[in-house]
Amino acid sequence: MIKKCEAIVLRSIDYRDQSKILTLYTKEFGRISAIAKGCRSPQSKYASAFEVGSHINAVLYKKSTREVQNISDASVKTAFLGITASLEKLSAMHQIVELIRLATEDEEMQPKIFALLAETLWRVDQSKRNIGNFFFYFQVKLVTLLGFKPSFEECVLSGKNIWKELESADEKLLALLPEHGGIALRREAELRGLSGRAISIQAVRLIQLLASSAMDDLENLRLQDGVAGEIAQILDTYFRFHIEDLPPLRSREVFNQLTQ
Amino acid sequence: MRYTSQAIETLIEEFAKLPGIGKKTAQRLALHVLREKKEDVELLAKALMDAKEIVVYCSECQNMTDKHNNPCSICTNQKRNRSMLCIVESPSDVIAFEKTNQYTGLYHVLHGVISPLDGIGPDDLKLKELLARLSAAGSQSIKEIILALNPTVEGETTVLYLSKLLKPLGLKVSRIARGIPIGSELEYTDEATLTRALEGRSDV
Numbered sequence A: 001m002i003k004k005c006e007a008i009v010l011r012s013i014d015y016r017d018q019s020k021i022l023t024l025y026t027k028e029f030g031r032i033s034a035i036a037k038g039c040r041s042p043q044s045k046y047a048s049a050f051e052v053g054s055h056i057n058a059v060l061y062k063k064s065t066r067e068v069q070n071i072s073d074a075s076v077k078t079a080f081l082g083i084t085a086s087l088e089k090l091s092a093m094h095q096i097v098e099l100i101r102l103a104t105e106d107e108e109m110q111p112k113i114f115a116l117l118a119e120t121l122w123r124v125d126q127s128k129r130n131i132g133n134f135f136f137y138f139q140v141k142l143v144t145l146l147g148f149k150p151s152f153e154e155c156v157l158s159g160k161n162i163w164k165e166l167e168s169a170d171e172k173l174l175a176l177l178p179e180h181g182g183i184a185l186r187r188e189a190e191l192r193g194l195s196g197r198a199i200s201i202q203a204v205r206l207i208q209l210l211a212s213s214a215m216d217d218l219e220n221l222r223l224q225d226g227v228a229g230e231i232a233q234i235l236d237t238y239f240r241f242h243i244e245d246l247p248p249l250r251s252r253e254v255f256n257q258l259t260q
Numbered sequence B: 001m002r003y004t005s006q007a008i009e010t011l012i013e014e015f016a017k018l019p020g021i022g023k024k025t026a027q028r029l030a031l032h033v034l035r036e037k038k039e040d041v042e043l044l045a046k047a048l049m050d051a052k053e054i055v056v057y058c059s060e061c062q063n064m065t066d067k068h069n070n071p072c073s074i075c076t077n078q079k080r081n082r083s084m085l086c087i088v089e090s091p092s093d094v095i096a097f098e099k100t101n102q103y104t105g106l107y108h109v110l111h112g113v114i115s116p117l118d119g120i121g122p123d124d125l126k127l128k129e130l131l132a133r134l135s136a137a138g139s140q141s142i143k144e145i146i147l148a149l150n151p152t153v154e155g156e157t158t159v160l161y162l163s164k165l166l167k168p169l170g171l172k173v174s175r176i177a178r179g180i181p182i183g184s185e186l187e188y189t190d191e192a193t194l195t196r197a198l199e200g201r202s203d204v
Helices: A080-083 A087-103 A111-126 A132-145 A162-168 A188-191 A200-213 A225-242 A250-258 B006-014 B023-034 B040-054 B093-098 B127-135 B153-169 B191-199
Strands: A001-017 A019-026 A030-036 A055-061 A068-078 A176-179 A181-186 A195-198 B055-059 B062-068 B084-088 B106-107 B145-148 B172-175
Touching: A001 A087, A001 A111, A001 B145, A019 A087, A019 A162, A030 A055, A055 A111, A068 B023, A080 A111, A080 B006, A080 B153, A080 B191, A087 A111, A087 A132, A087 A181, A087 A250, A087 B153, A132 A200, A132 A225, A132 A250, A162 A181, A181 A188, A195 A225, A200 A225, A225 B145, A250 B023, A250 B172, B006 B023, B040 B055, B093 B106, B127 B153, B145 B153
Parallel strands: A030 A068, B084 B106, B084 B145, B145 B172
Antiparallel strands: A001 A019, A001 A055, A019 A030, A055 A068, A176 A181, A176 A195, B055 B062
């Protein structure tokens, strides 16, 4: 059956001499695999549509019995050409598309995830500074949409408001307990014999701020390198616990080498 | 076994492993080999073995050359412009540039591009060889580096990384233009190509 869809290209692998096998995140069908036959030939009208990160309109010849769908036509909806202007933007874009490819299942329609993906890529394309914030924002929103919203306000063990408790406490320590769904006061964790990962108050505050900020404001939020590293570790640990078999992001390893 | 001879079946399977060769073409090639004279088949077999045994990467540009012709004929040609170095992804790109008869400088073949989603980083390319070449005493004559990589996301990533790596060396770093193929029509050109063509417009 012929179906039109809106999609973001998550992966593009050359197949034989002139074709490509693609992983797409579509608004209508969720994540799907598709083949674009002949798209690499010089005569092809839609070669540029299948670059990683492109926002496209595609026409699929879709069969429910087939794992790899056929693409019969495609056109670029938003080219995101600004992303190729800096390694920082390319890093954010690659990590976003890799994470969504690894964290979502085939053919699970989630229009909100599609909207988040398209909007975040557009912001990465348009923004000029602090691009890494968009990836953190994306991680927090994605894990929420996948049903594992982290709690950064209340202690996941006692239910007490973390920030009120910390005002009066001598020991201002927090612990990350992904198995309980978020952050706990360190002393509450110790009382229950739990040893979560110790995390700084500053990092948790910033994650909260990133999650509650409007996308317009993200590029104005400057994070120190040390805190950005801690935020990345917290979000990675949380993601890995909730998304089964989530491997480390290859693109992050490569971009770490490129930006050294 | 689909064929009455195990030897034919093996030959077809081996041909079918080649890029762009399907089962049907592999079968056609195998039957062609069988119809050929023994001497011709020996020549083909020898050519295949020679290519595997004699061909090496040029110690200068990393393009393919013969063992006994290393550095390659392009690197040793004193008539070429030794102040320009064109960086390409693969040996086939060198062939494409040589066909133009316009470029007379030297080359460096990376044998790939940075592909973050596949885990291919700078250490997987011939970049150490490039830096060694640029820092070698004899290569001080190189003044300009032309980055001639495909206009894909991977190519752009490699271009950005290379420019970051090479600009501090005081070299002029340029990249080839991106735009509309000669003979094609604007009406049918995609938005991304048109945008790039507008960005790279030149005075007339």
